[in-house]
Amino acid sequence: MKKLYHTHLFRPTLKCIIKLNMNFFYYTVFKLQEMIEGSYKNSIKKSDRDQYRQYTPRMLWGNPCKFFPTTPLSVYQSPELFEKLHLDTLFFIFYYQPGTYQQHLAAKELKKKSWKYHKKYTTWLLPDFNTIKILNEQVEHGTYVSFDYVSTWSKQLKKNFSFEYIHLEDEITI
Known part of the structure; x- marks a missing residue:
């Protein structure tokens, strides 16, 4: 039986293999850059983050299923969960x-973990x-870890920060 192809035509040289691998590498990097740029286009904007979206149910007339819960589970109101x-x-x-x-329980738990709420800056x-x-009786000074919920949703170090007790939230209200 006669071969229809020649094996020496399909043997890639080392130079060819390196070139193919480099082309694949550059193609992969190019595709990754495209995906990263695409993700930046769809990133969260400040206007999206600051907006509070209230849930609106689709069936406004009530639920025909009797087994579907209509009230939140009691475990979500348990301090042990928080x-x-x-x-x-x-x-x-x-x-x-x-x-x-739930906001009350979260604040209570944050206070247990030594966080202080600053009313003026609305941050912990x-x-x-x-x-x-x-x-003195009204001011303490030092280094604090601040939680930035507006721009980065992260903890930031604040050195030489003066905390005035008039801005301290002591009462946890519902």
């Missing part, structure tokens, strides 16, 4: 469920107890 939640979750609940019992601050100096 003790297990991560800090980011507690901050999310505090800032995005205003006026609810965690004092670095090694650097805090109490200047």
Whole structure:
């Protein structure tokens, strides 16, 4: 039986293999750059982040299914659950469920973890107890970790920050 192809025509040289691999590498990098640029185009804008979206159910006339729950589960109102939640979750609940019992429980748990709420800046601050100096009955000065919920949703270090007690939120209200 006669071969229809010649094997020496299909043997790539080392130079050819390197060139093919480099072309594949550059193509992959190019595609990754396209995906990153595309993700930047669809990133969250400040106007999207600051907007609070209220849930509106699709069936406004009621639920025909009797087995579907109409009230939240009682576990979501349990302080024991909030003790297990991560800090980011507690901050999310505090800032995005205003006026609810869950916001109250999140604030209570943040206070247990030594965070202080600053009313003027509407942010949570965690004092670095090694650097805090109490200047008088109304002011303490030192390094704090601040939670920035507006622009970066991250913790930021604030050195030489003066915390005036008149801006401290002591009462946790619902």
